[in-house]
Amino acid sequence: MKTNRFQWLLVGMLASCVILPVQAEQQLRFPVNPPQPREGQLLHTPPTMDDLEAARMHPELKRVIRRGHDLFMNTQQLRGKNVFNDMNCSSCHMGEGRMPFASPVWPAAVVLPNYRPKNDHVNNLEERIAGCFSYSMNGIPPEYGSDDMVALAAYHQWLAKGVPIYQLGDYYGRGYPIDQPSQEPSHERGHALYENNCAICHSSDGSGMRVKGETHFPAVWGDLSYNWGAGIIRNFTLAGFIHHNMPLGQPYTMSVQDAWDIAVYINSHERPQDPRYEGDVRATRARYLESFHKHGFYGTEQQGRLLGDHRNTGEKPILKPEVLRARTFTPQ
Numbered sequence: 001m002k003t004n005r006f007q008w009l010l011v012g013m014l015a016s017c018v019i020l021p022v023q024a025e026q027q028l029r030f031p032v033n034p035p036q037p038r039e040g041q042l043l044h045t046p047p048t049m050d051d052l053e054a055a056r057m058h059p060e061l062k063r064v065i066r067r068g069h070d071l072f073m074n075t076q077q078l079r080g081k082n083v084f085n086d087m088n089c090s091s092c093h094m095g096e097g098r099m100p101f102a103s104p105v106w107p108a109a110v111v112l113p114n115y116r117p118k119n120d121h122v123n124n125l126e127e128r129i130a131g132c133f134s135y136s137m138n139g140i141p142p143e144y145g146s147d148d149m150v151a152l153a154a155y156h157q158w159l160a161k162g163v164p165i166y167q168l169g170d171y172y173g174r175g176y177p178i179d180q181p182s183q184e185p186s187h188e189r190g191h192a193l194y195e196n197n198c199a200i201c202h203s204s205d206g207s208g209m210r211v212k213g214e215t216h217f218p219a220v221w222g223d224l225s226y227n228w229g230a231g232i233i234r235n236f237t238l239a240g241f242i243h244h245n246m247p248l249g250q251p252y253t254m255s256v257q258d259a260w261d262i263a264v265y266i267n268s269h270e271r272p273q274d275p276r277y278e279g280d281v282r283a284t285r286a287r288y289l290e291s292f293h294k295h296g297f298y299g300t301e302q303q304g305r306l307l308g309d310h311r312n313t314g315e316k317p318i319l320k321p322e323v324l325r326a327r328t329f330t331p332q
Protein backbone atom coordinates (compact mmCIF):
# COMPACT_ATOMS: atom_id res chain seq x y z
CA MET A 1 0.00 0.00 0.00
CA LYS A 2 2.79 2.40 1.02
CA THR A 3 4.78 2.02 -2.19
CA ASN A 4 1.72 2.73 -4.24
CA ARG A 5 0.74 5.75 -2.18
CA PHE A 6 4.20 7.19 -2.71
CA GLN A 7 4.12 6.36 -6.39
CA TRP A 8 0.99 8.46 -6.56
CA LEU A 9 2.52 11.18 -4.50
CA LEU A 10 5.29 11.23 -7.08
CA VAL A 11 2.73 11.44 -9.88
CA GLY A 12 1.16 14.39 -8.05
CA MET A 13 4.50 16.10 -7.67
CA LEU A 14 5.46 15.49 -11.28
CA ALA A 15 2.10 16.86 -12.40
CA SER A 16 2.80 19.95 -10.37
CA CYS A 17 6.15 20.37 -12.16
CA VAL A 18 4.50 20.10 -15.55
CA ILE A 19 2.17 22.95 -14.62
CA LEU A 20 5.08 24.86 -13.17
CA PRO A 21 4.03 28.37 -14.22
CA VAL A 22 0.72 28.01 -12.37
CA GLN A 23 2.47 26.45 -9.40
CA ALA A 24 5.04 29.24 -9.21
CA GLU A 25 2.30 31.84 -9.39
CA GLN A 26 0.39 30.06 -6.61
CA GLN A 27 3.46 30.02 -4.44
CA LEU A 28 3.69 33.76 -4.76
CA ARG A 29 0.06 34.22 -3.89
CA PHE A 30 -0.22 31.72 -1.03
CA PRO A 31 2.02 30.77 1.86
CA VAL A 32 3.93 27.55 1.23
CA ASN A 33 4.60 27.05 4.90
CA PRO A 34 2.12 26.64 7.72
CA PRO A 35 1.00 29.79 9.55
CA GLN A 36 3.30 31.17 12.26
CA PRO A 37 2.32 30.68 15.88
CA ARG A 38 0.46 33.62 17.46
CA GLU A 39 1.55 35.15 20.71
CA GLY A 40 0.55 33.13 23.74
CA GLN A 41 -0.05 29.91 21.78
CA LEU A 42 1.33 26.71 23.21
CA LEU A 43 3.69 24.92 20.84
CA HIS A 44 4.17 21.21 21.28
CA THR A 45 6.23 18.83 19.18
CA PRO A 46 4.91 15.36 19.97
CA PRO A 47 7.47 12.57 20.43
CA THR A 48 8.03 10.15 17.54
CA MET A 49 8.00 6.37 17.48
CA ASP A 50 11.81 6.49 17.50
CA ASP A 51 11.64 8.52 20.72
CA LEU A 52 9.44 5.76 22.10
CA GLU A 53 12.05 3.10 21.36
CA ALA A 54 14.69 5.24 23.09
CA ALA A 55 12.51 6.10 26.11
CA ARG A 56 13.01 4.59 29.57
CA MET A 57 9.68 2.85 29.96
CA HIS A 58 8.43 -0.60 30.80
CA PRO A 59 8.67 -2.75 27.63
CA GLU A 60 5.04 -3.76 28.03
CA LEU A 61 3.95 -0.10 27.98
CA LYS A 62 6.00 0.45 24.82
CA ARG A 63 4.27 -2.54 23.26
CA VAL A 64 0.83 -1.11 24.04
CA ILE A 65 1.71 2.34 22.64
CA ARG A 66 3.11 0.68 19.49
CA ARG A 67 -0.16 -1.21 19.16
CA GLY A 68 -2.09 2.08 19.52
CA HIS A 69 0.07 3.64 16.80
CA ASP A 70 -0.51 0.64 14.55
CA LEU A 71 -4.30 0.85 15.05
CA PHE A 72 -4.19 4.59 14.36
CA MET A 73 -2.26 4.16 11.10
CA ASN A 74 -4.01 1.02 9.90
CA THR A 75 -7.48 1.16 11.39
CA GLN A 76 -8.68 -0.97 8.48
CA GLN A 77 -7.55 -4.00 10.50
CA LEU A 78 -10.80 -3.38 12.45
CA ARG A 79 -12.91 -3.30 9.25
CA GLY A 80 -16.27 -5.02 9.67
CA LYS A 81 -15.97 -4.95 13.44
CA ASN A 82 -15.39 -1.31 14.43
CA VAL A 83 -14.86 0.39 11.06
CA PHE A 84 -17.36 0.32 8.17
CA ASN A 85 -15.79 2.72 5.69
CA ASP A 86 -12.43 3.26 3.95
CA MET A 87 -10.85 5.42 6.62
CA ASN A 88 -7.88 5.05 8.91
CA CYS A 89 -7.55 7.52 11.78
CA SER A 90 -4.55 8.85 9.87
CA SER A 91 -6.71 9.62 6.78
CA CYS A 92 -7.71 12.88 8.48
CA HIS A 93 -5.20 13.12 11.35
CA MET A 94 -2.26 13.09 9.00
CA GLY A 95 1.39 12.69 9.95
CA GLU A 96 0.59 9.97 12.54
CA GLY A 97 -1.75 12.33 14.43
CA ARG A 98 1.23 14.56 15.20
CA MET A 99 0.95 17.22 12.50
CA PRO A 100 -0.21 20.79 13.18
CA PHE A 101 -3.24 21.87 11.09
CA ALA A 102 -4.15 18.22 10.46
CA SER A 103 -5.98 18.05 13.80
CA PRO A 104 -3.15 16.56 15.88
CA VAL A 105 -4.81 14.30 18.43
CA TRP A 106 -2.75 14.97 21.57
CA PRO A 107 -4.82 18.00 22.74
CA ALA A 108 -7.64 15.61 23.66
CA ALA A 109 -5.32 13.90 26.14
CA VAL A 110 -4.73 17.16 28.07
CA VAL A 111 -8.07 19.01 27.86
CA LEU A 112 -10.37 16.09 28.71
CA PRO A 113 -12.43 15.25 30.70
CA ASN A 114 -14.56 18.23 29.71
CA TYR A 115 -18.10 19.16 28.71
CA ARG A 116 -18.75 18.62 24.99
CA PRO A 117 -21.70 20.42 23.34
CA LYS A 118 -21.91 17.81 20.56
CA ASN A 119 -23.31 15.22 22.98
CA ASP A 120 -24.19 17.53 25.87
CA HIS A 121 -22.23 15.78 28.60
CA VAL A 122 -18.75 15.37 30.06
CA ASN A 123 -16.48 13.21 27.87
CA ASN A 124 -13.15 11.60 28.65
CA LEU A 125 -10.42 10.63 26.16
CA GLU A 126 -11.89 7.18 25.42
CA GLU A 127 -15.29 8.71 24.67
CA ARG A 128 -13.68 11.28 22.34
CA ILE A 129 -11.97 8.46 20.44
CA ALA A 130 -15.27 6.57 20.38
CA GLY A 131 -16.82 9.69 18.80
CA CYS A 132 -14.49 9.53 15.80
CA PHE A 133 -15.24 5.80 15.47
CA SER A 134 -19.01 6.40 15.49
CA TYR A 135 -19.02 9.24 12.97
CA SER A 136 -15.75 9.58 11.04
CA MET A 137 -15.21 5.82 10.67
CA ASN A 138 -18.99 5.22 10.28
CA GLY A 139 -18.31 2.57 12.88
CA ILE A 140 -19.05 0.88 16.18
CA PRO A 141 -16.35 1.87 18.72
CA PRO A 142 -14.29 -0.76 20.56
CA GLU A 143 -15.58 -1.17 24.11
CA TYR A 144 -14.30 1.22 26.75
CA GLY A 145 -11.45 -0.47 28.57
CA SER A 146 -10.90 -3.04 25.79
CA ASP A 147 -7.34 -3.78 24.65
CA ASP A 148 -7.76 -1.76 21.45
CA MET A 149 -9.25 1.23 23.26
CA VAL A 150 -6.56 1.21 25.95
CA ALA A 151 -3.86 1.00 23.25
CA LEU A 152 -5.32 3.90 21.24
CA ALA A 153 -5.71 6.07 24.35
CA ALA A 154 -2.13 5.23 25.38
CA TYR A 155 -0.85 6.39 21.98
CA HIS A 156 -2.75 9.71 22.33
CA GLN A 157 -1.35 10.26 25.83
CA TRP A 158 2.17 9.40 24.70
CA LEU A 159 1.90 12.08 21.98
CA ALA A 160 0.95 14.61 24.68
CA LYS A 161 4.10 13.86 26.68
CA GLY A 162 5.24 16.94 28.60
CA VAL A 163 2.17 19.15 27.95
CA PRO A 164 0.66 20.51 31.18
CA ILE A 165 -2.76 19.02 31.77
CA TYR A 166 -5.97 21.10 31.98
CA GLN A 167 -4.55 24.39 30.77
CA LEU A 168 -7.50 24.77 28.34
CA GLY A 169 -5.22 27.07 26.38
CA ASP A 170 -4.79 27.99 22.77
CA TYR A 171 -2.74 25.25 21.10
CA TYR A 172 -0.82 26.03 17.90
CA GLY A 173 -2.13 24.00 14.94
CA ARG A 174 -5.09 22.39 16.77
CA GLY A 175 -7.98 21.27 14.56
CA TYR A 176 -8.24 22.60 11.01
CA PRO A 177 -8.56 26.36 11.49
CA ILE A 178 -9.42 28.57 8.49
CA ASP A 179 -10.52 32.16 7.84
CA GLN A 180 -13.88 33.10 6.36
CA PRO A 181 -13.91 33.20 2.53
CA SER A 182 -14.01 36.63 0.88
CA GLN A 183 -16.83 35.58 -1.48
CA GLU A 184 -19.85 33.36 -0.94
CA PRO A 185 -18.55 29.78 -1.56
CA SER A 186 -19.54 28.50 -4.99
CA HIS A 187 -20.60 24.95 -5.84
CA GLU A 188 -19.75 25.58 -9.48
CA ARG A 189 -16.21 26.82 -8.85
CA GLY A 190 -15.78 24.01 -6.33
CA HIS A 191 -16.81 21.43 -8.94
CA ALA A 192 -14.18 22.66 -11.41
CA LEU A 193 -11.46 22.84 -8.74
CA TYR A 194 -12.32 19.33 -7.58
CA GLU A 195 -12.09 17.91 -11.10
CA ASN A 196 -8.72 19.58 -11.69
CA ASN A 197 -7.03 18.94 -8.35
CA CYS A 198 -8.70 16.08 -6.52
CA ALA A 199 -10.49 13.69 -8.90
CA ILE A 200 -7.20 12.07 -10.02
CA CYS A 201 -7.01 10.39 -6.58
CA HIS A 202 -10.49 10.65 -5.05
CA SER A 203 -12.26 10.06 -8.44
CA SER A 204 -14.96 12.17 -10.06
CA ASP A 205 -17.73 10.31 -8.25
CA GLY A 206 -16.05 10.85 -4.85
CA SER A 207 -15.58 7.13 -4.22
CA GLY A 208 -11.76 7.28 -3.94
CA MET A 209 -9.54 4.61 -5.39
CA ARG A 210 -9.30 0.93 -4.59
CA VAL A 211 -6.87 -1.49 -6.21
CA LYS A 212 -7.43 -5.23 -5.69
CA GLY A 213 -9.73 -4.52 -2.77
CA GLU A 214 -7.22 -2.29 -1.01
CA THR A 215 -7.95 1.39 -0.48
CA HIS A 216 -5.31 3.70 -1.89
CA PHE A 217 -7.27 6.93 -1.66
CA PRO A 218 -10.26 7.22 0.67
CA ALA A 219 -13.77 8.17 -0.47
CA VAL A 220 -14.77 11.81 0.07
CA TRP A 221 -18.50 11.11 -0.22
CA GLY A 222 -20.82 8.13 -0.68
CA ASP A 223 -21.23 4.87 1.23
CA LEU A 224 -17.54 4.35 1.99
CA SER A 225 -16.96 7.80 3.42
CA TYR A 226 -17.69 9.29 6.88
CA ASN A 227 -21.32 9.77 7.94
CA TRP A 228 -23.47 12.89 8.37
CA GLY A 229 -22.54 13.17 12.04
CA ALA A 230 -18.77 13.49 11.42
CA GLY A 231 -17.06 16.75 12.41
CA ILE A 232 -15.59 17.14 8.96
CA ILE A 233 -19.03 17.57 7.32
CA ARG A 234 -19.00 21.11 8.73
CA ASN A 235 -18.06 23.38 5.81
CA PHE A 236 -15.44 25.30 7.77
CA THR A 237 -13.77 22.12 9.04
CA LEU A 238 -13.57 20.51 5.60
CA ALA A 239 -12.34 23.78 4.08
CA GLY A 240 -9.64 23.97 6.77
CA PHE A 241 -8.61 20.37 6.18
CA ILE A 242 -8.29 20.98 2.43
CA HIS A 243 -6.47 24.32 2.69
CA HIS A 244 -3.77 22.92 4.98
CA ASN A 245 -3.49 19.36 3.68
CA MET A 246 -4.71 18.73 0.13
CA PRO A 247 -3.87 17.89 -2.59
CA LEU A 248 -1.63 15.29 -0.96
CA GLY A 249 1.95 16.56 -0.95
CA GLN A 250 0.95 20.08 -2.07
CA PRO A 251 -0.42 21.83 1.03
CA TYR A 252 -1.48 25.50 0.77
CA THR A 253 -1.89 25.42 -3.01
CA MET A 254 -5.67 25.70 -2.54
CA SER A 255 -6.39 29.26 -1.36
CA VAL A 256 -8.84 29.89 1.49
CA GLN A 257 -11.51 30.68 -1.11
CA ASP A 258 -10.69 27.58 -3.21
CA ALA A 259 -10.90 25.39 -0.11
CA TRP A 260 -14.35 26.74 0.82
CA ASP A 261 -15.58 26.30 -2.76
CA ILE A 262 -14.41 22.67 -2.85
CA ALA A 263 -15.86 22.05 0.63
CA VAL A 264 -19.36 23.13 -0.38
CA TYR A 265 -19.07 21.03 -3.54
CA ILE A 266 -18.04 17.88 -1.63
CA ASN A 267 -20.62 18.55 1.08
CA SER A 268 -23.52 18.73 -1.35
CA HIS A 269 -23.22 14.99 -1.99
CA GLU A 270 -24.76 12.09 -0.05
CA ARG A 271 -23.14 9.98 2.66
CA PRO A 272 -24.32 7.50 5.34
CA GLN A 273 -26.95 8.65 7.82
CA ASP A 274 -26.11 10.56 11.04
CA PRO A 275 -26.34 7.90 13.79
CA ARG A 276 -28.41 10.39 15.83
CA TYR A 277 -31.19 10.30 13.18
CA GLU A 278 -34.62 9.49 14.57
CA GLY A 279 -36.60 9.11 11.34
CA ASP A 280 -36.94 12.73 10.17
CA VAL A 281 -33.95 14.54 8.71
CA ARG A 282 -35.32 18.04 9.22
CA ALA A 283 -36.09 17.28 12.87
CA THR A 284 -32.61 15.79 13.38
CA ARG A 285 -31.05 18.88 11.82
CA ALA A 286 -33.13 21.13 14.08
CA ARG A 287 -32.25 19.15 17.19
CA TYR A 288 -28.49 19.43 16.65
CA LEU A 289 -28.58 22.75 14.80
CA GLU A 290 -26.75 24.99 17.24
CA SER A 291 -24.12 22.53 18.40
CA PHE A 292 -23.44 21.09 14.96
CA HIS A 293 -25.63 21.06 11.88
CA LYS A 294 -25.83 24.81 11.26
CA HIS A 295 -22.31 24.51 9.84
CA GLY A 296 -23.26 21.95 7.17
CA PHE A 297 -25.86 21.03 4.56
CA TYR A 298 -27.47 17.99 6.25
CA GLY A 299 -31.26 18.34 6.13
CA THR A 300 -31.13 21.18 3.59
CA GLU A 301 -31.85 21.22 -0.13
CA GLN A 302 -28.76 21.39 -2.34
CA GLN A 303 -28.80 21.05 -6.10
CA GLY A 304 -32.49 20.14 -5.88
CA ARG A 305 -32.07 17.30 -3.35
CA LEU A 306 -32.87 17.11 0.36
CA LEU A 307 -29.61 15.81 1.81
CA GLY A 308 -29.70 13.05 4.44
CA ASP A 309 -33.32 12.11 3.71
CA HIS A 310 -32.75 8.33 3.77
CA ARG A 311 -32.07 5.34 6.01
CA ASN A 312 -28.83 4.30 4.36
CA THR A 313 -26.10 3.46 6.88
CA GLY A 314 -23.52 2.38 4.27
CA GLU A 315 -21.80 -0.90 5.20
CA LYS A 316 -22.61 -0.48 8.90
CA PRO A 317 -25.26 -3.01 9.94
CA ILE A 318 -26.92 -0.73 12.53
CA LEU A 319 -27.72 2.99 12.77
CA LYS A 320 -26.68 3.96 16.29
CA PRO A 321 -23.91 2.40 18.38
CA GLU A 322 -24.95 1.85 21.98
CA VAL A 323 -22.15 4.07 23.35
CA LEU A 324 -23.82 7.17 21.89
CA ARG A 325 -26.43 7.08 24.66
CA ALA A 326 -27.04 10.19 26.77
CA ARG A 327 -25.27 10.40 30.13
CA THR A 328 -26.64 12.33 33.07
CA PHE A 329 -24.39 11.42 36.01
CA THR A 330 -27.38 11.82 38.32
CA PRO A 331 -27.61 9.18 41.02
CA GLN A 332 -30.23 6.53 40.22
Ligand code: HEC
Nearest residue numbers: 087088089092103105107108129132136175176226231232
Ligand atom coordinates in the same frame (compact mmCIF):
# COMPACT_ATOMS: atom_id res chain seq x y z
C1 HEC B 1 -13.02 11.72 8.32
C2 HEC B 1 -12.01 12.40 9.09
C3 HEC B 1 -11.62 11.82 10.44
C4 HEC B 1 -11.23 10.54 10.74
C5 HEC B 1 -11.14 9.37 9.80
C6 HEC B 1 -10.95 10.52 12.16
N1 HEC B 1 -11.13 11.75 12.69
FE1 HEC B 1 -10.69 12.33 14.60
N2 HEC B 1 -11.34 14.22 14.19
C7 HEC B 1 -11.82 14.65 12.98
C8 HEC B 1 -12.29 16.01 13.10
C9 HEC B 1 -12.92 16.85 12.01
C10 HEC B 1 -12.03 16.40 14.43
C11 HEC B 1 -12.34 17.75 15.06
C12 HEC B 1 -11.27 18.73 14.70
C13 HEC B 1 -11.65 20.12 15.11
O1 HEC B 1 -12.35 20.79 14.37
O2 HEC B 1 -11.24 20.51 16.19
C14 HEC B 1 -11.42 15.25 15.08
C15 HEC B 1 -11.01 15.25 16.39
C16 HEC B 1 -10.39 14.18 17.02
C17 HEC B 1 -9.83 14.22 18.37
C18 HEC B 1 -9.82 15.44 19.28
C19 HEC B 1 -8.62 16.33 18.97
C20 HEC B 1 -8.62 17.58 19.82
O3 HEC B 1 -8.05 18.59 19.36
O4 HEC B 1 -9.15 17.57 20.91
C21 HEC B 1 -9.34 12.97 18.63
C22 HEC B 1 -8.69 12.51 19.91
C23 HEC B 1 -9.58 12.16 17.45
N3 HEC B 1 -10.21 12.92 16.49
C24 HEC B 1 -9.23 10.83 17.33
C25 HEC B 1 -9.49 10.05 16.21
C26 HEC B 1 -9.22 8.63 16.14
C27 HEC B 1 -8.61 7.81 17.26
C28 HEC B 1 -9.63 8.22 14.91
C29 HEC B 1 -9.65 6.81 14.37
C30 HEC B 1 -10.40 5.83 15.16
C31 HEC B 1 -10.11 9.39 14.19
N4 HEC B 1 -10.04 10.46 15.02
C32 HEC B 1 -10.57 9.39 12.87
C33 HEC B 1 -11.88 13.92 11.80
C34 HEC B 1 -11.54 12.58 11.68
Ligand code: HEC
Nearest residue numbers: 008012090091197198201217218219220242246247248262
Ligand atom coordinates in the same frame (compact mmCIF):
# COMPACT_ATOMS: atom_id res chain seq x y z
C1 HEC C 1 -2.14 12.36 -4.92
C2 HEC C 1 -3.43 11.85 -4.43
C3 HEC C 1 -4.37 12.86 -3.78
C4 HEC C 1 -4.85 14.05 -4.28
C5 HEC C 1 -4.50 14.70 -5.62
C6 HEC C 1 -5.77 14.57 -3.31
N1 HEC C 1 -5.87 13.72 -2.25
FE1 HEC C 1 -7.09 13.93 -0.65
N2 HEC C 1 -6.26 12.32 0.23
C7 HEC C 1 -5.29 11.52 -0.33
C8 HEC C 1 -4.86 10.54 0.66
C9 HEC C 1 -3.81 9.44 0.47
C10 HEC C 1 -5.63 10.79 1.82
C11 HEC C 1 -5.52 10.08 3.16
C12 HEC C 1 -4.38 10.69 3.96
C13 HEC C 1 -3.34 9.70 4.32
O1 HEC C 1 -3.65 8.50 4.42
O2 HEC C 1 -2.17 10.13 4.45
C14 HEC C 1 -6.50 11.89 1.50
C15 HEC C 1 -7.45 12.39 2.37
C16 HEC C 1 -8.41 13.31 2.04
C17 HEC C 1 -9.56 13.67 2.85
C18 HEC C 1 -9.91 13.09 4.21
C19 HEC C 1 -10.38 11.67 4.13
C20 HEC C 1 -11.57 11.49 3.21
O3 HEC C 1 -11.53 10.57 2.38
O4 HEC C 1 -12.55 12.26 3.30
C21 HEC C 1 -10.24 14.62 2.17
C22 HEC C 1 -11.52 15.30 2.59
C23 HEC C 1 -9.50 14.90 0.96
N3 HEC C 1 -8.41 14.08 0.91
C24 HEC C 1 -9.87 15.85 0.03
C25 HEC C 1 -9.09 16.17 -1.08
C26 HEC C 1 -9.34 17.31 -1.94
C27 HEC C 1 -10.48 18.26 -1.76
C28 HEC C 1 -8.36 17.30 -2.90
C29 HEC C 1 -8.16 18.30 -4.00
C30 HEC C 1 -7.94 19.67 -3.58
C31 HEC C 1 -7.52 16.14 -2.66
N4 HEC C 1 -7.98 15.50 -1.54
C32 HEC C 1 -6.48 15.75 -3.47
C33 HEC C 1 -4.79 11.61 -1.62
C34 HEC C 1 -5.02 12.67 -2.47
